[in-house]
Amino acid sequence: MLTLTNVDVSYGKIAAVRRVSLHVDQGEIVALIGANGAGKTTLLSAVSGLIRPGGGSVTFDGADITRAQPDAIVRMGLCHVPERRLVFKPMSVTDNLLLGTYTRRGRASRADIARDMDAVHAMFPVLKDRARQPAGTLSGGEQQMLAIGRALMAGPRMLLLDEPGMGLAPTVCRDIFRRVLELRSQRGLTVLLVEQNAKSALSVADRAYVLETGRVILQGLSSELLANRDVQRAYLGRDKSQED
Template sequence: MLTLTNLDISYGRIRAVRRVSMHVDAGEIVALIGANGAGKTTLLSAISGLLRPEAGQVVFDGKDVTRFAPEKIVRLGLSHVPERRLVFKPLSVADNLLLGSYTRHGKTPRSVLDQDLESVYAMFPVLRERARQPAGTLSGGEQQMLAIGRALMAGPKMLLLDEPGMGLAPTVCRDIFKRVLQLREERGLTVLLVEQNAKSALAVADRGYVLETGRVILQGQSSELLANRDVQRAYLGRDKSREE
């Protein structure tokens, strides 16, 4: 469903992503892990059209979207849940969710949009309870639910999730990752998940890529990466060789 080929992305003279190639098949959850500054958020921004790669190609659902505007990519079925949520804080929860469907207005019957809104409320009941509240008054976990719900209102085939567990309590973080699995199991959504908490990300993912200083240095099944001593040492906070 998504294929990246030899992507190079720079900020001025700083090369943030170097010759990155990867793929995500339909129905997969794929984790992209790495330390702060590895280029994870930059990569997602290039996929969703927020940044323009210097070189390489992004193909989504059979179409070359490397030069597409973000709204056109959303219309094709790719939704991006950004780092730090970025909800519209003065607006109500309900208005935030309706804004998520802006690319569908005039093309999708209102009855379908209403059904999608009900589906979001069913997945995240607290959003129904807070529907009239300004989004800025929600807790961090509730704002993350809102950001995911807003992305779902665009009717995506695939989600890009950038650090969904950032700043959340462990119990809230676990609940968010359960929802990620639920989206795949119940809706068949494909997910590319960026997460600094490698253990949590690999626990729900089918496969993973490890990004370091803008390059993919490892890839494989999640179970393989969880058992890899270099991954354990760098990202899981333990060295298996010392445990033996």
């Protein structure tokens, strides 16, 4: 469904992503893990059109989107939930959700929008309870739910989730990742998940790629990477050899 081939991204003379190739098949949850500064957020921004790759190609559902505008990419069904959520804090929860329908104007009826709003409220009931509140008054976990809900209102087939657990309490983080699984099981969405908390990411993903200094250095099934001693040592905070 999504394929990156030898993607390069630079900021001036600094290479942030170097010849990265990966793929996400329809219905998969694929994780991209790595330390701060590894290039994970940059890579998602290149996929969603926020940053132009300097080389390589990005295809979505068979179409080349390497040079496509962000709004065109959203219309195709690929939506980006950004790092740090980036909700519009002075606006109400409902108005934030309705912003997600911007690219559907002229294509979706009011009934369609109302049905999707009901579905978001069913998944995240707190957003219905807080409908008239300014988004900035929500907790961090509630703002993350709002950011995901806003993306769902765009009618996606695939989500790019950037650090959904960032800054959240462990119980809230677990709830967010449970919702990621529900997005696949209940809505059939495909997900590319960027997460610094490798254990959380690998617990929900089918496969994963490990990014280090802008390059993919490992890839495989999540179960394989969870058992990999190098991954354990670098990203899971333990060295299995010390437990034997």
